[in-house]
Amino acid sequence: xxxxxxxxxxxxERRLFLGQKQSALAVAVGISAAxxxxxxxxxxxxxxxxxxxxxxxxxxxxxxxxxxxxAALLGALREAGQRMPEVAPxxxxxxxxxxxxxxxxxxxxxxxQRIRDxxxxxxxxxxxxxxxxELAASLHEVISAVTAIRSTVGILTGGGDIDPEWQLRFMGxxxxxxxxxxxxxxxxxQYLDAGADRDMAPVVPGEELAAFLDRRGHYLxxxxxxxxxxxxxxxxxxxxxxxxxxxxxxxxxxxxxxxxFLQYAKDAIAMPLAAFRAARKHAAGDLSQLAAQxxxxxxxxxxxxxxxxxxxxxxxxxxxxxxxxxxxxLRKALPGFALPRFGAACSFWPLYQALSRPGHPLxxxxxxxxxxxRRFLCQAVCLPREALRFDLPPILESxxxxxxxxxxxxxxxxxxxxxVGSSCRVCPRGDCAxxxxxxxxxxxxx
Numbered sequence: 001x002x003x004x005x006x007x008x009x010x011x012x013e014r015r016l017f018l019g020q021k022q023s024a025l026a027v028a029v030g031i032s033a034a035x036x037x038x039x040x041x042x043x044x045x046x047x048x049x050x051x052x053x054x055x056x057x058x059x060x061x062x063x064x065x066x067x068x069x070x071a072a073l074l075g076a077l078r079e080a081g082q083r084m085p086e087v088a089p090x091x092x093x094x095x096x097x098x099x100x101x102x103x104x105x106x107x108x109x110x111x112x113q114r115i116r117d118x119x120x121x122x123x124x125x126x127x128x129x130x131x132x133x134e135l136a137a138s139l140h141e142v143i144s145a146v147t148a149i150r151s152t153v154g155i156l157t158g159g160g161d162i163d164p165e166w167q168l169r170f171m172g173x174x175x176x177x178x179x180x181x182x183x184x185x186x187x188x189x190q191y192l193d194a195g196a197d198r199d200m201a202p203v204v205p206g207e208e209l210a211a212f213l214d215r216r217g218h219y220l221x222x223x224x225x226x227x228x229x230x231x232x233x234x235x236x237x238x239x240x241x242x243x244x245x246x247x248x249x250x251x252x253x254x255x256x257x258x259x260x261f262l263q264y265a266k267d268a269i270a271m272p273l274a275a276f277r278a279a280r281k282h283a284a285g286d287l288s289q290l291a292a293q294x295x296x297x298x299x300x301x302x303x304x305x306x307x308x309x310x311x312x313x314x315x316x317x318x319x320x321x322x323x324x325x326x327x328x329x330l331r332k333a334l335p336g337f338a339l340p341r342f343g344a345a346c347s348f349w350p351l352y353q354a355l356s357r358p359g360h361p362l363x364x365x366x367x368x369x370x371x372x373x374r375r376f377l378c379q380a381v382c383l384p385r386e387a388l389r390f391d392l393p394p395i396l397e398s399x400x401x402x403x404x405x406x407x408x409x410x411x412x413x414x415x416x417x418x419x420v421g422s423s424c425r426v427c428p429r430g431d432c433a434x435x436x437x438x439x440x441x442x443x444x445x446x
Contacts, residue, residue, distance in 0.1 A: 076109035145181035318402035338422035
């Protein structure tokens with residue numbers, strides 16, 4: 001059984017092993033040195049996002065901090081064994097392997113983690129190659145320049161007599177197109193180099209905002225509380241925050257950010273931080289109860305649940321939204337639940353099912369594929385984004401909250417589980433009726 005009371009001691013041991021100062025670690029994870037000191041002396045608990053952040057800064061698995069290195073190693077070995085069940089590894093002897101050959105066991109676990117990281121990289125790169133608009137524009141520029149050069153060469157080598165003046169014009173065109181090709185190719189190489197890791201560079205205004213929100217954990221303390229709730233006071237605070245964001249370079253990105261920040265501020269005023277945290281614990285995550293208590297629509301409650309930081313008693317949650325076309329608008333990722341960077345996601349997500357049933361909340365337990373399939377509780381609702389009008393069709397927006405789920409949470413043994421994926425391009429489920437295109441992982445076990 002995990003020994004949570006020793007988590008603080010393990011954090012301290014790992015920090016000292018790396019030679020990291022307590023104050024530096026506290027700053028990196030966004031807490032005070034005094035609070036970290038209480039954690040390290042087992043007087044405060046660390047869980048949820050805080051534990052994930054500490055483990056990331058200490059370059060270790062969160063399980064090694066909560067359960068000990070031995071338990072983390074055994075868990076990694078079992079996951080590695082489940083990756084290829086057709087090989088029939090003796091999973092029940094994982095503990096014997098770790099005890100007799102700890103070095104080889106650590107190597108297997110490290111290779112399993114490396115494979116998992118590479119799979120995520122392949123997913124991200126495939127998503128980019130398939131849907132990235134800037135990449136498509138760059139390739140079009142290269143192809144256009146090559147075509148122009150080939151056409152000019154064909155004219156010059158066609159065998160007919162060409163006036164010397166026209167020859168000079170054609171040669172000048174070739175020189176100009178060659179320069180354009182060189183510039184386009186250089187830009188394409190730089191763009192691909194910038195995206196060689198999973199932290200891909202933003203390419204559209206919404207992504208510039210998403211990159212900023214991911215760095216901040218989607219929590220904006222500048223818009224919480226504060227003096228003044230009038231429209232002018234809120235707008236001033238929003239503009240000040242937009243001006244601070246270095247990643248928002250284009251006017252379009254700043255406009256997208258301003259709209260998001262205004263909505264965040266509106267939710268923060270309607271559901272103050274302290275009151276919402278207290279109500280969240282009392283309601284145990286019941287969206288309807290929270291919506292009734294604060295007299296807010298379900299999408300506002302979902303945003304607040306996803307953006308307000310959790311603690312050891314509140315698990316991390318993810319959030320995704322889309323408009324009537326299915327285009328993803330808002331993404332807050334949750335470990336294990338992959339969100340595509342471009343294009344549409346899995347059509348079996350409750351997010352899309354809600355589009356066909358506006359005003360009717362949906363709840364479903366879904367299972368993501370992988371060596372160790374993971375289950376999540378998804379709650380979705382679709383509502384008009386603006387006031388209804390007679391002269392225009394309704395502008396619908398669907399929103400889905402994503403929470404970790406385990407069988408112990410089920411109220412009944414017959415609760416159905418819906419198999420889903422991220423997007424068809426990287427989903428290994430070969431027999432899916434909703435498949436739109438072949439998968440890069442079709443050879444992997446589903």
